[in-house]
Amino acid sequence: MKKHMRYLLRRVLRENCLAESRARSLIKREKSNRRESERLQEVYLHRSLSRAVHVIPAYSSLIGKIPSKSVKQFVIDNFPIIDKTRLLSDRASFFPHDGIARPWWSVGRTSGTSGTPVDIFRDYNSAIWEHAFHLQHWSWAGFEKNARQIVLRGDLVVPPEQDRPPYWYLDPFGRQLILSTRHINNASIGYFAAAINAYGATQLRAYPSAAYELSRLAESHDLSLRFKSIITGSETLFPAHRDEITRVLGGPVFDFYGMAERVAFGGECEFGRMHIHPEYSFVEIVDSHGKPTEEEGFIVGTSFHNLAMPLIRYRLDDSAKWSRTACPCGRSYPTVERILGRIGDTLLDLDGRPVSPTIITFAFKGVSNLARSQVAQTERDHWEIRVVPTASYSDQDGDMLVQNMKRLVSSRLNISLKLVPSIENLPSGKYKWISQEV
Ligand SMILES: [Zn+2]
Structure with a gap:
């Protein structure tokens, strides 16, 4: 009964006809010209900044100074890039309402996979918007x-x-x-x-x-x-x-990109290109000095729809590179090449060099009879492949996996294989496929 109530409320409050009508208008505009979405961005950005200077103490010196034109340039020139560490260490400056959520806000938490989780206060309207963006992406699929x-x-x-x-x-x-x-x-x-x-x-x-x-x-x-x-x-x-x-x-698979902070939203279209949504937030890609770059850089986003706690120029741990070729799908949204990061854990080889998790997946190609697996670094000089075997598993499968690791991933590894009855998920239900345990 409680479960029914929870899903009914979700339907009524968030996944409702307002979300559907917003999704329809997003879809209607998705192929309109770039200039129209840039105009909308300016409007949304102006609203977000105007709100931020009043509710986020760190920005109070800018009250009354937000211009109505060239708002993007203004935010870049006047607002520093912040990140999760800053939110955690200076709650008094970067949280609204003295850091205490109002009863009608919801509190999102970033996943703790890459360190300490942080609370994000969200208003009700932003939850409806969130669903609208997903509905639009589902429609692409x-x-x-x-x-x-x-x-x-x-x-x-x-x-x-x-x-x-x-x-x-x-x-x-x-x-x-x-x-x-x-x-x-x-x-x-x-x-x-x-x-x-x-x-x-x-x-x-x-x-x-x-x-x-x-x-x-x-x-x-x-x-x-x-x-x-x-x-x-x-x-x-x-x-x-x-x-x-x-x-x-x-x-096909349509991957989307989102995060608890809700400062960027991307979705793959039917051509497999990742579009960054211009009506969701203002996204920048910056180098390690915070300057815009056409190379691979950090993703920085400014939220448009969460007026309870607008995050301004919030830097994520993920990186991406703008792609400057138009997508054949005809949507005017910008695209990025594959988004990297959020990988959480990195394993090191015997020489202390990081090994890409993507490369590690190669070793599993063609290996059968594994119900579940996890690759963990348990010592500085030792990796352990944990495998939950299926009924038809044989030693040959495990041997092949270990050989593949040396052959396809790196020869500078010291690996053992361990059969286990189960591998647990993280409390969030997410699954840590690569686990750094040293
Ligand atoms: Zn496309």
Whole structure:
């Protein structure tokens, strides 16, 4: 009953007809010319800054000084770049309302994967906007109003200790079957596959790690699961995992880029290009000195829609590079080359050099019978591959994986393989595929 209430409220308050109508107008404008979106950006930016100077103490000296023209240049010239460390260390200056959330605000938390989490206060209207941007992106992936979705993300829909199906929740208000990511394993995959197929959804929304795991398990148990499109986001999607997901589950995959701070939103279109949404926020890409760059640089964003706590020129840990070629899809939004970062952990080889997680995924290509896996650095000179085997696993599979690591990833590694009964998710339901434990 409580669960029903939660999803009903979500539907009424956030995922409502206002969000739908906003999404429709976003879609209507998405192919209009660049000048129109730049004009809108100026309007939104002006509103955000005007609010920020009144509610964020650090900016109070700029009250009355926000110009109505060339606002972008003004923000660059007058507002410093801030980051998570700054928010954490100087709460008095960068939080509204003395750092205490008002009862009608919601509080978002950044995931703690890359250090300490930070609270972000959000107003109600921004939550409706957030859903509108997602609806628009879903539409790029072929979603139509009232279509059914399978959801495989962080939702806590089943108590962790539950050991028999159903491991899912049918949300009657949002037309989605929400699966418990935490319960998918060798023993339960058959139940999951039956439930997914019986529900008859054409779209899957998932954490990349969960979609990858679903595809691995479906394949090793010879179960057929096919979707018309798959929407991933909230974690890094590794290219090798994307290939595996589309090969087994259908697709294509439409990855989106977003974060709890909500200072940037990107979505892949049908041409696989990542568009940065100009109506969501003002995004800059800057070098290590904070200057704009055409090379790979840090993503800095200024939120447009959260007036409870406008984040101005907030630097993320992620990096990207502008792409200056137009996308064949015809949308006027700028695009970036692949967004890097949010990787969280980095493993080092015997020489202390970082090894890209994307490269590590290569070792798993062609290796079967793994229900779940994790690569961890347990000592300065030692990596451990943890594997939850499927029933048909043999030593050959493990040997191949270890050999692939040396052959395809780096010869400067000291690796062992460990078979384990399970590998736990983080409390958020996200899954740490690469784990630095030294
Ligand atoms: Zn495009």
